[in-house]
Amino acid sequence: MKEEKDEYGFDWPPNFDKDQHWRYTHKRKLTDLQLVAEWDALNGVYKRSETLKKLVRKGIPRQYRVDVWLSISSAGKNMMENKGLFNELATRSSDKNTNSDIKDTSGECVLDIIKRDLSRTFPENPSFKEPVMLNNMQDILAAFCLHRPDIGYCQGLNFIVGALLVATQRKDGELVPEECFWLLVALVEILPDYHSNKMTCLNNDCLVLNDLVRKTVPQTHANVTLFGLPLQMFVTKWFVCLFVDVLPFHTLLHVWDTLFYEGNKILFRVAVYQFILHKRELKKLNDPSGLAMFFRDLFWDGKAWDNFEYMRKVFKKTKKMKRKYIEHKRMTRANETEV
Incomplete structure (x- = not known):
């Protein structure tokens, strides 16, 4: 019997069409041959250009992903300029006197909150029951709290860190927490204020x-809001967790490829495409409980299994969203909220 897990150790969705996976696997082999050749031609130089942008949108082959992420974000530069800082912060965070002083707004020790959340991270992946994975996650999250006390710890960061650890894991299984730490720092810098105590930009x-x-x-929007439930109720987690637990893991990483390169506007294009992709299912819903269940179970949806096709349609089916346009929309909404 073939193992029912993806290449990163995540369980397949229940009742998943296994033939769909094998068809995708065959396509992936053929696509990777072409992509690897194109990435090989860059000789490890990832200078921003239209050529690189197009390649990133096609998807970064797994063997190149970490180096490219580090290069196109601030993570690689920060790691080189701050050698040893992560280990120093991780060591400090494990000191009882230090970690007892790191508290959230309610006065609870942040390290206690982090430890509670670790066991809830990716239950569908057995590696997240292993002490080495959990210890590395704890070190990264606690070190981040010391590095960015203005943000501290926000529930949802545990999923982002867990995803980063899996994405950067070496072929021999070695975890690289320092890279994950600096990639986390870079991601938070790319995003608006989603993870601080106030989360000022999240609702906006x-x-x-x-x-x-x-x-x-418009019709899909009408279907979703028919029951009087605000869209925020369902999509807040999309932004906080960057689509973790919404998309298959390999598709999630493809989204993050473009997020690292093009910035947070990508989150809107992916989110809008989710509604385009599922408009038929959303039209059939006739009560609020069904709506809530639909959004909860998106993670198990096989529609996004082919990450190449999924991302191709994200850019084909959604309109261009320039940074200035998004900033204008944010400012407009912020001004309306203040009034």
């Missing part, structure tokens, strides 16, 4: 997405 961006969905697929 949910309102912006609401406007974009209403403009792009």
